[in-house]
Amino acid sequence: MIGPRALSTLAVVATVAVAQQFTDQVPVVDLGGGGPFVESGEVGSEVHLSYADVEVTDVRPAQYLAPPISTDLARVAGGVWMVVSVRLSATTQPVRIQNAWLVDPHGREYMASTRSSCALNPRVATGVVTYAVFCFDVPTDRLEGLRFRIARGDHTVGRTDDDDLADVDLAVSARDAQTWADTTKAYLAVDYSLEPLELQEITLTETGS
Amino acid sequence: MTDREVVTGSSSRRGRVRDFVSNRPNPQKLGVLGAALVLVTAPFGGLQSVAEEKTQPLELGQRIDIGPFYVTLEKVTQVSDLEPAVSPDEEGTKLVVLKVVVVNHSDRAEFSNLVRDAIGADHSGLVPWETNQGIPLKVFNFDDATAYNEYINPGQTYTLALVFQQDPGTDLDLVTFAVHGYSFREVDPGTLEPNTWILDSPPLAEGHVPIEVKP
Amino acid sequence: MSGWWRENRWWLPALPLALAAMGAASSYLVHDYWWIKEPRHEIASADQGAHVTVTDDYTDHLGTITHTFQVRLAAVVEVDGVTLDSFDADGPRPTPQGAQTLRVHLDWKADPDQFLRGCTVALVDSEGRRYERVDVNPPPACVPSGRGGPEVAAVEGDVRGTPEGEDRPPTWSTQPEFLVAEGAEITQVLVWWQLPDYLRLDVS
Numbered sequence: 001m002i003g004p005r006a007l008s009t010l011a012v013v014a015t016v017a018v019a020q021q022f023t024d025q026v027p028v029v030d031l032g033g034g035g036p037f038v039e040s041g042e043v044g045s046e047v048h049l050s051y052a053d054v055e056v057t058d059v060r061p062a063q064y065l066a067p068p069i070s071t072d073l074a075r076v077a078g079g080v081w082m083v084v085s086v087r088l089s090a091t092t093q094p095v096r097i098q099n100a101w102l103v104d105p106h107g108r109e110y111m112a113s114t115r116s117s118c119a120l121n122p123r124v125a126t127g128v129v130t131y132a133v134f135c136f137d138v139p140t141d142r143l144e145g146l147r148f149r150i151a152r153g154d155h156t157v158g159r160t161d162d163d164d165l166a167d168v169d170l171a172v173s174a175r176d177a178q179t180w181a182d183t184t185k186a187y188l189a190v191d192y193s194l195e196p197l198e199l200q201e202i203t204l205t206e207t208g209s
Numbered sequence: 210m211t212d213r214e215v216v217t218g219s220s221s222r223r224g225r226v227r228d229f230v231s232n233r234p235n236p237q238k239l240g241v242l243g244a245a246l247v248l249v250t251a252p253f254g255g256l257q258s259v260a261e262e263k264t265q266p267l268e269l270g271q272r273i274d275i276g277p278f279y280v281t282l283e284k285v286t287q288v289s290d291l292e293p294a295v296s297p298d299e300e301g302t303k304l305v306v307l308k309v310v311v312v313n314h315s316d317r318a319e320f321s322n323l324v325r326d327a328i329g330a331d332h333s334g335l336v337p338w339e340t341n342q343g344i345p346l347k348v349f350n351f352d353d354a355t356a357y358n359e360y361i362n363p364g365q366t367y368t369l370a371l372v373f374q375q376d377p378g379t380d381l382d383l384v385t386f387a388v389h390g391y392s393f394r395e396v397d398p399g400t401l402e403p404n405t406w407i408l409d410s411p412p413l414a415e416g417h418v419p420i421e422v423k424p
Numbered sequence: 425m426s427g428w429w430r431e432n433r434w435w436l437p438a439l440p441l442a443l444a445a446m447g448a449a450s451s452y453l454v455h456d457y458w459w460i461k462e463p464r465h466e467i468a469s470a471d472q473g474a475h476v477t478v479t480d481d482y483t484d485h486l487g488t489i490t491h492t493f494q495v496r497l498a499a500v501v502e503v504d505g506v507t508l509d510s511f512d513a514d515g516p517r518p519t520p521q522g523a524q525t526l527r528v529h530l531d532w533k534a535d536p537d538q539f540l541r542g543c544t545v546a547l548v549d550s551e552g553r554r555y556e557r558v559d560v561n562p563p564p565a566c567v568p569s570g571r572g573g574p575e576v577a578a579v580e581g582d583v584r585g586t587p588e589g590e591d592r593p594p595t596w597s598t599q600p601e602f603l604v605a606e607g608a609e610i611t612q613v614l615v616w617w618q619l620p621d622y623l624r625l626d627v628s
Contacts, residue, residue: 003223017252073293076353078367093554111318111360115350126555127605128523139364158403194508194520194558194603207293 036151036165043171049164051095051152052124056168058085058199061143064186065135066202067117074204075115075189079139080181082110083118083199084148084170086134090126097122098154100134103167105145109155110136122192132192133199140181146170267386267416275327275413276391276406277319278361279312283368286421287381294354295347297374298339305333305420307371307386308351311361318360321348321369323406328371329387334379346371381420387412463546463614463622472497472628475533482539482617484576486584493534497613497625498597500547503527506603510561519603526602528613532566533595539574539584540567540592545600548612558603565600566615567592 041047046055062081066074082102098121102110112120118135138146148168153159172180188200230238265271272281286306290296297304311324325346335345350357351368361367390413391406470476479492505516506525519525526547534540543566547555563569573592577584586592604610616622 013249013252020253073353073355075355076350078350078352078365079362092552094556106316108316108363109318110362114359115355115357125558125603126553127549127608128520128558128603137362137365139362139366142364194506194523195517196520 034162036153036160036163038165038167040167040169042169047166047168049091049166051091051164052097053087053089053091054150054166054168055087056084056148056170057087059083059148059170059172060185060199061180061183062135062185062187063183064204065116065118065189066186066204067189073207074186075113075117077137079137080143080183081113081116082136082138082143082146082170083187084134084136085197085199086132086148086150088122088124088130088132088150089128090124092126094126095124095152097124097132097150097152098159099156100148100150101155102136102138102170103147103149104142108142110138110142110146111156113137117189117191119190119192125194128194130192130194131197133190133197135189141177143172143177143180144174146172264387264411265414267388267414267418269418271414273388273413274314274390275323275388276393277313277315277317277323279310279314280324280327280388281310282307282386282388282418283310284308284421285386285418286423287375288423291349291370291372294349294356294370295372298336301377302336303375303377303379304372305375305384307346309369309371310366311369312366313361313363316363317404318362319406321357321359321361321367323391324348324369325371326408327389327391329389329412330373331385331387332380332383333373334376334384336374336376338374345373347373381422382417384420385415385417387415389413460619462619463616464620465622466624467621469624469626470495470497471626472499475531476623476625478623480617480621480623482576484578484584485580485582486577489539489576489584491534491538491540491617493532493538493540495533495615495623495625496531497627498529498531500610500613500627501527501529503601507559507562507601510559510563522606523603524606524608526604526610527599528602530566530598530600530613530615531595532597534573534592536573536586536592536594539576541572541575543567543615543617546614546616547602547604547610548614549604549608550611551608553605553608554614555602555604555608557600559601562600563598565598567598568596571596 039047039049043056043059046053060083062077062083064074064076065081088097100112104110112118112134113136114120116135116137119132122130122132124130148170149165151160151163151165153163186202186204188202190197190199267282269282269284272279286308288304288306291304291306295304307328309324311321313319325344325348328346337345338347348357349355349370349372351370357367357369390409392409394405394407396403397405467480468476468478473496475494475496477492477494479490482489482491503525504519506519507516528545528547541564544556545565549555557565564572567573571590571592573590574584574586610627612627613625614622615625
């Protein structure tokens with residue numbers, strides 16, 4: 001009926017077609033081999049990573065964040081600013097943290113803000129505490145259940161794979177989410193330091209029109 | 210008895226098919242081969258229809274899905290100065306402000322540059338900024354007059370002011386704007402960079418919109 | 425089966441060698457991403473108080489040069505207060521709780537034409553932790569401030585040479601400062617220019 005040559009040609013075409021379907025469904029460009037090793041924790045508890053110890057000490061909402069230069073304009077949140085204070089300490093040698101981000105219960109990720117003047121990629125010293133404050137502009141209806149994540153690899157290009165990552169439940173309840181969404185607080189933005197950082201509430205003066 | 214020609218050679222079905230094919234004229238053979246090759250691409254998506262690209266006329270207040278964001282051009286204004294956000298490099302040069310509402314309707318944070326780079330203009334009388342001459346538009350957050358150049362988180366909405374410098378002698382009735390869309394590329398085949406947006410042509414919407422002049 | 429074994433009696437032992445060669449040929453990434461990322465290759469060492477003469481390679485945009493110098497670890501001393509930013513007019517800050525500030529005294533000797541700028545000095549404690557300087561605008565660790573001597577061709581278009589007025593004296597001292605964990609016992613001072621080569625000075 002169908003000759004052996006035609007049959008083998010058909011077999012090749014069919015195999016390649018099936019393989020194409022497979023590669024369409026499954027992400028094959030994954031040279032890392034695996035995802036990050038997630039170490040979980042909560043506010044006030046220390047999370048131990050191979051390269052650093054991480055502790056979230058405080059979470060609070062804000063509507064405005066003012067940059068260090070007092071004559072510059074304050075930044076208003078598009079949703080609400082989530083201000084996360086962290087203690088970091090490198091375990092064996094200094095490490096630079098590439099990013100911190102928030103994750104909601106649906107797995108959506110919220111990047112730290114550059115315009116906030118808060119920390120972005122702090123350099124963490126060995127054996128001593130580096131204090132850092134990360135700020136995120138999050139929609140007001142996405143606050144409940146947010147988790148804070150931090151890692152030394154660049155998350156945006158998959159460099160957190162096969163490496164330790166800290167995941168901290170910020171314990172934002174439904175009630176918190178409601179009240180935080182309406183906050184009018186304004187703070188002076190802070191970055192990172194070897195000395196303890198305190199969030200200073202400030203009053204803003206309106207300028208221009 | 211009738212004389213019948215005895216046909217020697219293949220009488221099997223395969224043989225008859227082979228004879229049939231070999232007896233076809235060459236153009237017909239090539240045609241069939243071409244059709245067969247096209248059909249072979251079917252399992253690989255070769256027969257999917259190409260998306261119809263049609264540029265809509267640009268209108269104020271019209272929400273456009275550029276890919277990573279919904280973008281709505283609310284208003285275009287010409288001013289002499291936009292303090293405290295920005296002033297023209299030289300007095301006399303005008304500033305054109307596009308007030309744009311941007312919504313990240315996706316599940317990933319996307320860079321605000323994608324909005325800036327999606328907007329084009331014609332007959333705009335563009336005067337490049339002294340710093341960053343290659344980028345005609347400066348972007349500010351409408352709500353706090355500060356420069357805006359960062360990730361827009363999923364679900365976030367911002368009202369942005371995109372500002373370019375304009376020659377004061379420009380005929381505003383001739384100015385047209387274009388809003389382009391992006392195609393998502395999961396992996397760049399050259400650099401293996403994940404999740405990039407590639408600017409599309411032609412624009413999704415294009416045309417003239419009224420420009421309000423303020424002193 | 426013995427026929428197969430006989431046929432392959434040379435190929436079989438050659439197989440592991442071929443695999444090793446293949447591995448080595450693809451291993452350039454190991455060099456770029458691992459070997460040169462840390463101090464892994466000790467080129468010289470000395471005990472505290474002893475001078476050591478070191479010759480090290482340095483590669484800049486124009487090629488590879490060697491530099492030769494002599495260095496001595498004079499002391500590692502605890503001090504009050506830590507400089508977190510040399511540009512801060514307010515001066516040193518109180519040492520944070522849980523930490524101690526240490527100053528390392530190094531005595532140097534080299535010909536004025538030897539390139540020695542841009543080194544890194546690090547401390548290693550008994551637990552193997554490595555500390556680097558925390559000052560965000562630190563003075564040079566290995567050459568005198570403002571008189572660092574020759575510069576290399578760091579990028580295309582650069583030339584090697586000593587900037588005007590920055591000639592280096594034949595001998596000098598530096599005191600790089602470190603913030604380390606309280607109670608940490610420092611056992612080594614490491615000095616390097618280009619990894620993985622480094623020099624080790626033992627603390628007594």
